[in-house]
Amino acid sequence: MKKMVLGYLFYISVILIYFYYFYPLEAFNDTRYGALSHAFFFMKWPLQLLLLYTLWKKTTLFEKLERFRSELGKLSLFVTLLIGLEYLVSLPLNMIWYFITVKEGVRTQTFFPWLVDGWTSTALFWLTLFFLLLVARYVIKKFQRMWGVILWLMVIPIALFITFIQPIWIDPLFDNFSPLEEGTLREEIELLTEQAGIQDADLFEVDKSEKVSTYNAYVTGIFQHARIVLWDTTIKGLEQSEILFIIAHEIAHYLYKHVYLGIGLYLLLSFLVLLFLQEVSKKWRKSYTFPMLAKLLFLTVIILMLTQPASLWVSRQMEIQADQYAIEHTENLEPALTSYQQLAMQSKTDISPAPWIVWFRSSHPSIADRIFRIEKEIKKRETNEGQVSYKD
DSSP states (O other): HHHHHHHHHHHHHHHIIIIIIOOOOOOSSSHHHHHHHHHHHHHHHHHHHHHHHHHOHHHHHHHHHHTSOOOHHHHHHHHHHHHHHHHHHHHHHHHHHHHHHHHHBBBBOOOHHHHHHHHHHHHHHHHHHHHHHHHHHHHHHHTTTTTTHHHHHHHHHHHHHHHHHHIIIGGGTTTTTOOOSSSSSHHHHHHHHHHHHHHTTTEEEEEOTTOOOOOOEEOOOOGGGGGEEEHHHHHHHHHHHHHHHHHHHHHHHHHTTTHHHHHHHHHHHHHHHHHHHHHHHTTTSSSSSSSHHHHHHHHHHHHEEEEHHHHHHHHHHHHHHHHHHHTTTSSOOHHHHHHHHHHHHHTTSSOOOOOHHHHOOOOSSOOHHHHHHHHHHHHHHHHHHHHHHHHH
């Protein structure tokens, strides 16, 4: 245990020194914030794995848990141990990062509300993990040779239900949502959605200015609750033409059904992971016990870490597709250029991350790549216009 702690401390020291002093950061701001964001990501990256490995090896602790008569009671203690330890171990790094973001002006949220948001997220995670392990423990015990397939069949409606209710019940726990105000911006957005044939998408504004100063917009929800959401910081900080380009990008996500594609890929991945764990666990005795559950979770985290680059690659392809749609359906691309520049300046992001960083943590193309594609399209249009004028 001592060697692991010392090894982790050495690891985070190397990571921090490299990113703060040596990483070749490209940004529109004179700050190392973008490099530090990479550093904190990689410092936290192995924490969950290390904790699960440590707990998996503490078999005597779990044997004591098994002595409790109440199934709900001992499972509650198991989940609390897992999540509580992760929260406590991650808290110092999370707090340091909080103060860095406040100092850089990226975060505007005061400390106590930030803590409450963290507690709320942890509580929701506790409930989710408790329910999943309660079901998994029962299924593994009753169907030791087919538990993975049976559990996956149960996961499908749960995943769809959570995706359906998230924008209605879960997201409002953290932020205030309201219909986008009437005015020229809403009228222009409704014109874009009408031209794209997606009048059924609801338009919402979310109050994020009390927490951050950065800009964002996104598409969420399925079935009758699909919605396009704009942060209020985006509305206040960008010009209307810049916002409309961003909305065209979000419309593309809606048109290409990227939310549904994401759900489908998640279900496929979960099936493969559960099938693998099912086969591996056939060699174990009583794989439903707490030590074995900890081992299953440990293996799950390893698999998700290994498959994360592929998931991120798929996400980047969706974003590139949405970018291309927005470019093709925007007449004047100058606001598109300035919108990405404003996004990068406000978030103080690394505009051209190293390829290995993109591989491990980037769900979107780099700002430099997105700007390059827009500039390339602008030059192409200018060339075509010049050729037309010459022929005339």
